[in-house]
Amino acid sequence: MPIIVGNNTADAELFLSVSSAGTSVVHTLDELRRALAEAPEEHAVVLGPGVDLEAAAALADNLRVTRPAVSVILMRRRVDSSVLAEALKSGMRDVVEERDLTGLGEAIKRAHQVYRAVTAPGDRADDAPNGRLVTVFSPKGGVGKTTVAANLCVALAARHLRVCLVDLDLGFGDVAITLQLVPARTIADAVTLESDLDFAVLEPLLTSHRSGFSTLVAPAQPDGMEPIRGPQVSRILAVLKRSFDYVVVDTSPAFDEPALQAFDETDELLLVTTLDVPTLKNVKIACETLDLLGFPKSRRHLVLNRADDKVGLSPDKVETTLDMRIAQAIPTSTEVAKATNAGDPITASHPRHPVSRAVNRLADTVMGVRSASATPVDVHSAAEVRSRPTGARRAAPKRGLLRRAGK
Ligand SMILES: Nc1ncnc2c1ncn2[C@@H]1O[C@H](COP(=O)(O)OP(=O)(O)O)[C@@H](O)[C@H]1O
Ligand SMILES: [Mg+2]
Structure with missing residues (x-):
């Protein structure tokens, strides 16, 4: 049960009203440390507005290493960018405004989900060599695949995860x-490499983005490129999965050879749709193709981009047509393209923007931490800066359902 550090009674009573029975209140960080030592199964620590920010950050930094299953939730009278930056740096999972008791309740719920994900038996086997591979796919162009992939990388990298974005379009x-x-x-430079490809060979081909993740990009002029063969794609992805916590793959709008090979390695597939009939029809057909390929439904996540476009189709209709729940809706905003034009995905340049919040919740889903809700346009008030421990949850062993000949 959460431990709350509050140094005045009124605050403490307020917190208790949103938290569950069994929550305990302490008055100082020293008391908190003692309480934590006696609670090996603790999942959340709430630091009230009176706790000094520097001391709170030092505590979070320490707990991130010593107790990765414990989420630190910071409450502040006002949440501004300097508080968010400090929280992000120290690995706090949530920052909530003092008055935002709904946000606090949700943060505590998420902390519990993180705890369960981190401590799930079998998830962190030492011999599990792999990071997780997330493929962003849609049978239509222009629906936001690259936008979602790039922003997701920003969100994952902000959680201190090692992330690589691979352009397979x-x-x-x-x-x-x-x-x-x-x-x-x-x-294209990897195509000529021989079969004994390892990370030492691949690393020089990567380009870093200033948001803290690596990329393996596609050539600007594909014409002269030697065609990349399926087994090479597989090998590249397999090598990257051993070296990164998350490999995010952007794809072309087709079931082409690179995409099919990526599906073989994919742990979570983000299927991007928008609210227009041609896209919906194509996504429906894509789902049927995925069924034929034997791609498990449990690993497919529907992302509704431009979810608030008023085009006559409702998110409900999308769900019933595809017989799939919308895992995450992302609103439309002109800021998305503006941020891209400035070279920074919106999740990096405007972390509090509704689009960025939605992307962060998508990152929760990808990491196996289910959102409390997936409303069409994300309006949750809890701060979007959430750090997750490295490798919060590992994928189950691959079943190889899509293993294709020639590998
Ligand atoms: N949620 C959004 N709101 C506004 N514009 C968006 C949104 N998502 C994507 N875009 C814009 O739509 C265009 C196509 O997006 P992109 O990610 O390149 O699609 P795809 O990779 O599927 O072809 C880009 O100009 C991008 O900035
Ligand atoms: Mg694209």
């Missing part, structure tokens, strides 16, 4: 341009 890949990267090398 080899014909028209625009990860590099979306992130305004000037890559020295591209995936």
